[in-house]
Amino acid sequence: MAERMMKGEEGVTTYQFDRIRENVVKKLTKQAVFMPVRLGNSFWSIVIATPEEQAVSVLQGFKNRLILIALLFVIGVGLFFFVLFRSSILAEEVERRKKTEEALRESEEKYRMLAENASDIIWSMDMSLQFTYISPSVEKVQGWTAEEMKSLRLQDIMPSDSLAVIMKVFEEEIALEKTPGADPKRTRRFEIKEYHKGGSTIWMELIAGFIRNEHGDPIGITGITRDIMDRKLAEEALRSSEERFFKAFHISPAPTIISNLEDGRYLDVNESFAKMLGFSREEMIGRTASELNVWANYDDRKSVVEKLAARGFLRDVALDLQTKSGNTRHVLASAEIISLLKGKFMLSIFLDITDRKKIETQLRQTHKMEAIGTLAGGIAHDFNNILSSVIGYTEMALEEDGIGERPRRYLEQIHKAGERARDLVKQILAFSRKQELEQKPVLITPIIKECIKLLRSSLPATVKIVQTLTEAPVMILSDPTQIHQVLMNLCTNAAHAMQEKGGVLDIRLEQEHVDVSRTINTFTLGVGNYAKLTISDTGCGIEASIMEKIFDPFFTTKVPGKGTGLGLSVVYGIVRDHGGAIDIVSEPGKGTAVSVYFPLEETKKSLPEQATEPIPGGSECILLVDDEAALTELGCLMLTSLGYHVTSRTSSIEALEAFRARPDSFDLVITDMTMPNMRGDDLARELLKIRPDIPIILCTGFSEMISEEKAKSIGIRRFVMKPLFKNHLAKAIREVL
Template sequence: LQESEERLKEAQAIARIGRWELNFITNALHWSESIYDLFEIDHSEFGASYEAFLGVIHPSDRDRVNHAFTQSLADKTPYEISHRLLMPDGRVKWVVEACRTDYDEHGNPLRSIGIVQDITERKQAEMDLQAQRDMLETIFENSPFIMMLVDQNMRVKRINRVGADFAGKLKEEILDLLCGEVVRCINSSGGLGCGKNAVCGECLVRTQVVHTLKTGDTILDAQGKFAVVRGSQELMLDMLVSTARVKVADLDFVLVTMSDITERKQAAAALSESEANFRLLVETAPEAIFIQTRGFFTYLNSTALKLFQAGSAEELIGRPLTDRIHPDYHDVARDRSRILNEEKQPVPAMEQIYLRMDGSPVPVEVSAVPFKYQGDNGALVFPRDITIRKKAEVALRESEERHRRIVEASSDAFLLRSGGMVIYANPAALKLFRANHPGDLIGKQYLGLVHPDDRALSAQRVQKNIDENWIASPREHRILALDGQVVNVESTGVPVKYRDETQIFGVFRDITERKRDEQEKEKLEAQLRQAQKMEAIGTLAGGIAHDFNNILSVVIGNAEILEFTTPRGDSSREGLGQILAASQRAKQLVRQILAFSRHGKQEKILIDPKPIVKETLEFLRASLPASIQLQHYLEPASGKIMGDPTQLQQVLMNLCTNAGHAMEKDGGCLQIKLSNTAVTEEDARFDPEVEPGGYVKLTVSDTGHGMEPSVLQRIFDPYFTTKEPGKGTGLGLSVVHGIVKSHGGMIKVYSEVGKGTTFTVLLPRAEGFEKAEEKPLQPMPMGTETILFIDDEKALADLGRQMLGGLGYQVEIRTSPIEALEAFRASPQKFDLVITDMTMPQMSGLNLARKIMEIRPGMPIILCTGFSEQINEHAAGAMGIRAFLYKPVVMRDIADAVRKALNPNMSDMQ
């Protein structure tokens, strides 16, 4: 038995077969010795279980093997499966495995017995064979030629894709067709051809197939003509045909390979014709042409022979090219030959010196292109005799040198231009255009150096220079230096001919200083005229406002007295309220006029413009039409100013109202910006209207119709308007101008027709001011003192008596300053306070005050005025005047002023 077992082991080892047994009761797996060898596993490393067995199976096959085993148990049938094993070193083995299972009487598995055989070599042979088949299939299908497998009856059994495309049929439609039918032979129709027609005996394909079948000989690239049908046309094609005998399933077939070379043949014929034409062209060319291969002359045309002064081509053909090149150019010639022969790149024209047959030099300009000649790589060379040109260049250089010295010594700038491009610039031009060296200017387009606003006229003059050979008269214009600076110049252009091309010789002189002086003079003169005009109109407006203030004083004063004395609930109080409201609007109008003339009282306090701008924006949103978009950008830290809030709002409203009018027809965008800015000393140097320092910047922009320059010059003039009659007074912008100037600021405007207008207002930023604390409104103060009231208008004098009397004071009035002075002189201690108008006939209120204080120093005096050129609040306070009241005076103002004048310690002078 032992001997029998040993023999079994030997047989299993030789056959590479192993036996295994799995006990389902104990889950023990027993392997024969040969399985351990086949799996290349040591006994000690194997767990002897089904799970351990699955662990040595290739991961990709593990599920498949497990499923086959478990399915056989479920079906109670044996199974056989081939799969891979993964060796510890990464190698893969193929095995085939068979198994059957024994069951008890209840159908439960008792044990499975199986065998494993190593089939790695057989599997590898199968895969190699399949790979070889796949490769042959790929070659057959992807060949660029027609490939067919033909039987002894000339019928096609297999054809590749190119063949099917040539036949214009599907592969399935071609099988068992005659070979002639596939290639659409003109003699194959109705099942004939391929030996069934009389002409088939001359068919190259049939002849080769028959010969190859009989002899087994392989025939390669036999060439012949074939008459085929293409659509409705009959064509004669040139074809290459190859045949080889192959065995398939012990049957002989012929592999037929066909290639259409018709186009190649036609191309060869065309090439031959082209070469003949080329030779004729080269032979008769007036330019010298020769061919060199490997550095030797191989062909020269007749003009090249003349260049070298050779009697015949035989004197040069076969000789080294370097024999006819000056030694100084040998290295250059060798380098260019390398580029032609190795890199297959043309070489550009280059000046060299060739040597004639007698050794004399001849200057030439040589270019060459790679060229294959008689099967050798070489070059087609084009040398041109430039002897005459070189002599002319020498003469021209001498002439140019003389003129160059003159031009470079000139203090005027010279530019030579060709095709609009600068090709020369003298030292003075480098200085004018702020260039460091000529290369900064040379190559630039001249018109690109001209200011954009002057380019159109410059282009016209340049074109006239060229077209009419016109010498331009001197003209002033602007250029752009390379550093971006604008330079004013006076220039002229002279056309000159050079190499059949018209070039422009431009002469430039810097007149920047002269233009700057002229512009400064014009600007100062315009400012002076504007200031004088505004001053004259302001004086007129101030006078009108003064008279109007007197009228308003009577209206407002009497209305306040009536309101003060009329009981609450009386129906007349409503009418009095309307009178006072209308009077207040009139008062604001007078303030506008005085603001324009800069004679009005300005109550300047520390204000933040942002809330004023926001309040104005709310009003604008309600008043502007929906077609106008309102945008605003308010910088958080825009700064504060010392100013009048009402006037600042008036400025913004006027500017925004004008912007709205500019866009009311087509709509647009109104943009308001508030920001913080600064004017440096350098900025102020170019704008005498503004002082250096910090400013709050207000910008109002619209996208309306814009304004012409002629309109821009007059927009701040009083009563000037572009609106229709009844739609504008012409005072808005003049008032804005007056308010801005009275705040120590400036206003600028920029406008483009069709694009819109931008107003920029700069107001000095307040530094170091604290906002005064607001106090609640107190009852009007009253008193019993005696007051002397003087006004040259009887109505105003009576009004003053009524208002002050209503406050409890004893009042004497005078309408003449002379009479008032006499009354005071007669009894200076009688009066506790003097209130006098400023502008009166015979004597001004200021002079009256002086004379009264001469009589009684320290006498409390209040000065009333609509406006005054002679004095302001500060000067009045300095000479002892206690208060300064602006007309029209309301009861609250006069009540507060009287008490503070009589009791100066209550507060500072108002």
């Protein structure tokens, strides 16, 4: 230490010394602090020493005080920061409370503004269902002020049924409070009627829920009431509109359906649609079109749905639907997509054009028949001219002396064939309505036998003909051509039914008495005696589904080109005109029997007798006019053989000149109708101008330009149809002379 002091250093050190007290030496340690001190020019070192025990004691006391001071300091600082933190929290709490109070004030202001300006009624009530608050909008909606409303009870502002709804909802909600897990924030929505102060009734919608205390217990109810009168009126209008729609839907004569767009399931169909397809409504509703096999071609539905989805509507799409019995109905479909029952549906309206298409087909066939009729008229004229030559020359040949028995028989067959051909022309003209047939007493049996002869030569060997004809004479009032036509049509149909496998064609004729009037098919058979002609076959039979169509014009089951569908319709017309009836019994796979009833002719009229007296002749002068040279030559031969003097011309103009030159030289004029330059009726007019009393006979194979009545109105004495038989012509001449 001394060395360091001498060097002028400072520091702290310890040193030991002996302390003698009461002769007791004790080594003590002192703590010393030294530091240099300069005084003027001299150098000093100051030492401060203290016993270690004393220093330690002082330090220990200081330490204790320091710890205490530090502890007090820490406590003070802690208190300071606690107070500071608490003050900060309080300040924040105060600030937050201020903000909350401000927000609450703003919220209450907004709520108040909302409640006071809302069109809906905002309200609250206590658990006794008495209003505690109601917004001013109540006055605008119901006429009462908010204060008036608070003083009213629920039964004062609504009908009893509405009050019952509220009480029921309230009781349900109270009961629900006891249910574990019930949502405390739940609300209820319902509709009731309330009164207006003026006495009217208003539809209201209520949304309400409980007000709860801090424990979650209901202490009141709050809610919103909205005037839904306009909506209710709109709903009522919609409901009324829907009722009118469905009423129109069901009473509409147009077949109409509502079906699911996806699978075609029928939601509803009207009676017209069900009837069109042969179903009942109950059979169709709830089932799909595919289940009922309604579509003749199901791909048509896919096409309709695709087009409908793309365009939203369809108009007049031609489709084929299938009836319950399997028949096809042709329709025009119009459709739209409609929203109904929260789904997409197809509203479809159909126009059944089956009958129209049938009529169109019939019209086309009618046009064909008109063309055929026109053709038939032309054919009849030319054919009758040909027949006139065939029949006339045959008659002339039969009158020749010295012909052998065999040639005579041949000529007689030619003559009969000519007569049959003449009747065939009549039949063609009657069929095309170019000539009316005359009804007269006719024996049926000879006509049937003649038809059987024709059938034997035309039917295949696999078809056997059996005839059972009554021996009693069966007479009806008819035209032989029509009876022939009925029989040939029925036998031809029967033969066609046995075309593949052959069979038996049974022809029966009998008399039947009907003592009670009855209806057969569409015919009424009155009391009386009838000729019953039955044609039976063992062929394929007739399906029940087409039985009602077999008399329809142009309906045929034959392949195209094999039939016109007119045979049975012609038979139907002939039988109807005779006051008869047709009865058909058929079994598919076994055969068909067609019975035709004709009223018997019982007035004892005599049948036309064949002329046995000589053919009358004369010696008068006759002017014969025909543009066909062969017929003119034939006419000259016939008339000359009857004793007449004949002047012939093949030109009507030349004939007129010849008559004008010598009008008194002729006792009779026989002229054809259809000639070039001047027709026969025009020639007759000119001749009558020259000599009004001249007898004229007008002959025609066929002409629409003249009739017997028209001929008589001109002054023509007789109107005769070709082909001319010699005896008919001879009688006509004697009648006019």
